[in-house]
Amino acid sequence: EIHTCHISPLLSLIFKILGSAGFLGVNRPVEYGGLGLDYSYSVAVAEELGNIRCGGIPMAIGVQTDMATPALSRFGSDELKTEFLLPTIMGDKVACLGVSEVGAGSDVSSILTKAVKKGDEYVINGGKMWTTNGTQADWMCLLANTSEGPPHRNKSLICLPMNLPGVHIARKIDKIGMRSSDTAEIFFDDVRVPCKNVIGQEGMGFTYQMLQFQEERLWAVANILTMMDNIIQETIDYTRQRKIFKMPVLYHQSVHFKLAELQTEVELLRSLLYNATALYIKGNDMTKLASMAKLKAGRLARELGDSCLQFWGGMGFTSDVLVSRFYRDSRLLSIGGGADEVMLGIICKYMDMLPKK
Numbered sequence: 134e135i136h137t138c139h140i141s142p143l144l145s146l147i148f149k150i151l152g153s154a155g156f157l158g159v160n161r162p163v164e165y166g167g168l169g170l171d172y173s174y175s176v177a178v179a180e181e182l183g184n185i186r187c188g189g190i191p192m193a194i195g196v197q198t199d200m201a202t203p204a205l206s207r208f209g210s211d212e213l214k215t216e217f218l219l220p221t222i223m224g225d226k227v228a229c230l231g232v233s234e235v236g237a238g239s240d241v242s243s244i245l246t247k248a249v250k251k252g253d254e255y256v257i258n259g260g261k262m263w264t265t266n267g268t269q270a271d272w273m274c275l276l277a278n279t280s281e282g283p284p285h286r287n288k289s290l291i292c293l294p295m296n297l298p299g300v301h302i303a304r305k306i307d308k309i310g311m312r313s314s315d316t317a318e319i320f321f322d323d324v325r326v327p328c329k330n331v332i333g334q335e336g337m338g339f340t341y342q343m344l345q346f347q348e349e350r351l352w353a354v355a356n357i358l359t360m361m362d363n364i365i366q367e368t369i370d371y372t373r374q375r376k377i378f379k380m381p382v383l384y385h386q387s388v389h390f391k392l393a394e395l396q397t398e399v400e401l402l403r404s405l406l407y408n409a410t411a412l413y414i415k416g417n418d419m420t421k422l423a424s425m426a427k428l429k430a431g432r433l434a435r436e437l438g439d440s441c442l443q444f445w446g447g448m449g450f451t452s453d454v455l456v457s458r459f460y461r462d463s464r465l466l467s468i469g470g471g472a473d474e475v476m477l478g479i480i481c482k483y484m485d486m487l488p489k490k
């Protein structure tokens with residue numbers, strides 16, 4: 134169990150320990166230090182990481198394993214994988230994902246960061262916002278516009294070393310939750326990176342990122358499921374020993390019925406996650422189920438955090454208990470990695486309800 138408030142000096146140490154034990158490349162190729170297992174094993178690891186008593190540390194690990202690296206692993210050249218994927222899996226390099234910008238979050242296609250080809254290099258200008266692990270990352274999986282073409286076909290994912298001249302970490306953002314995770318605003322001022330650092334085909338970045346998001350979303354669901362189990366259990370334990378009106382808080386029907394209902398919802402979500410995972414392992418598109426699971430997870434986490442916190446009374450409003458931390462940390466789930474409304478938009482598209490654009 135890792136109990137910590139401040140991640141910065143610890144992140145590379147934690148990653149080295151996890152990397153040496155094989156946990157940072159569970160479903161990645163063996164040639165690049167991975168374990169070569171199928172995605173269900175990654176889901177199992179994400180579930181286990183939910184036992185860490187905060188949201189920020191697991192999220193930092195998830196960025197490394199399931200958010201910044203899936204596209205590189207799937208589409209990157211051997212040379213890029215040797216330079217970036219292998220040390221990331223070994224825990225020697227910290228990765229971050231640079232998609233969102235100040236003016237573009239939900240609408241990824243409207244990002245403004247540009248990578249202009251000059252000889253065999255790209256010159257990058259622009260900036261990224263909300264970059265998790267951003268103040269300490271060794272490299273970024275960067276989404277940038279590499280041409281003037283249509284917005285879904287003019288972008289590329291680029292492996293960008295963070296120590297290059299012109300990469301400026303402007304600030305660490307103060308947040309209501311996930312406070313043990315560093316979230317950075319970053320600017321690029323004429324940053325030069327070799328063209329060979331493009332992941333896969335130039336112009337395919339938007340598509341690759343949409344695929345990469347699916348692993349991010351499943352990871353986030355798996356991780357929060359265990360946290361939700363734990364919050365319910367701790368709430369049962371606390372309310373069983375806390376007496377009001379001469380009996381435990383738990384024995385009031387409105388309390389134990391609500392906890393039973395929440396646990397039922399958690400189990401439904403678990404089934405959805407496992408269904409999506411099973412589809413994915415067989416090579417099928419699980420975008421619709423992953424979007425549904427992410428939507429449901431964000432909403433359930435909000436309901437569960439709020440209901441359980443209530444049953445702790447004043448104690449729930451202190452910083453001393455896990456439930457209050459969960460209440461703050463888990464709020465991100467309905468926003469990050471695609472907000473609830475973005476998930477609904479994807480689900481609608483898959484249900485074929487609206488005219489095609």
Ligand SMILES: Cc1cc2nc3c(=O)[nH]c(=O)nc-3n(C[C@H](O)[C@H](O)[C@H](O)COP(=O)(O)OP(=O)(O)OC[C@H]3O[C@@H](n4cnc5c(N)ncnc54)[C@H](O)[C@@H]3O)c2cc1C
Nearest residue numbers: 230231232233237238239263264265468469470471472474
């Ligand atoms: C702590 C934290 C960590 C993050 N880490 C990363 C990271 O590592 N890398 C990265 O690239 N990004 C990261 N993000 C960014 C995150 O993915 C974005 O915040 C998210 O996609 C929403 O974008 P936005 O904040 O620009 O909100 P906006 O795009 O401004 O959206 C605002 C709100 O509009 C609503 N909305 C969206 N679409 C619709 C619609 N179609 N119809 C109706 N309403 C809609 C939603 O409620 C949404 O919350 C992180 C964010 C946070 C807060």
